[in-house]
Amino acid sequence: MLEVDLGHYSRKRILGKLSTFLADPDAKGVLFACPTEERAAWIARTIRDQHGDRIMDRVQVLSFRQIREG
Numbered sequence: 001m002l003e004v005d006l007g008h009y010s011r012k013r014i015l016g017k018l019s020t021f022l023a024d025p026d027a028k029g030v031l032f033a034c035p036t037e038e039r040a041a042w043i044a045r046t047i048r049d050q051h052g053d054r055i056m057d058r059v060q061v062l063s064f065r066q067i068r069e070g
Contacts, residue, residue, distance in 0.1 A: 001024075001030040001031070002020075002030070003033070005034045005039065005043060010017050011046050014046055018050075020037070020046060030060070030062075031060045032062070033062060034061065035063065036063055037063040037065070037066070040066070046058055
């Protein structure tokens with residue numbers, strides 16, 4: 001799954017989108033694409049705070065620049 005964050009989603013909205021992903025039995029992983037590395041770090045921290053470090057086995061959070069650079 002792919003979620004594009006343009007920098008305005010609230011913590012509640014991010015966690016709601018993650019909950020939708022986790023509820024899908026066919027979903028193997030999710031990528032949150034963000035405009036900046038700072039925003040990506042905030043989203044990753046938000047997800048870890050709620051679900052623990054282990055959740056990051058199924059979640060990637062990258063900036064647009066990181067995605068472009070591979």
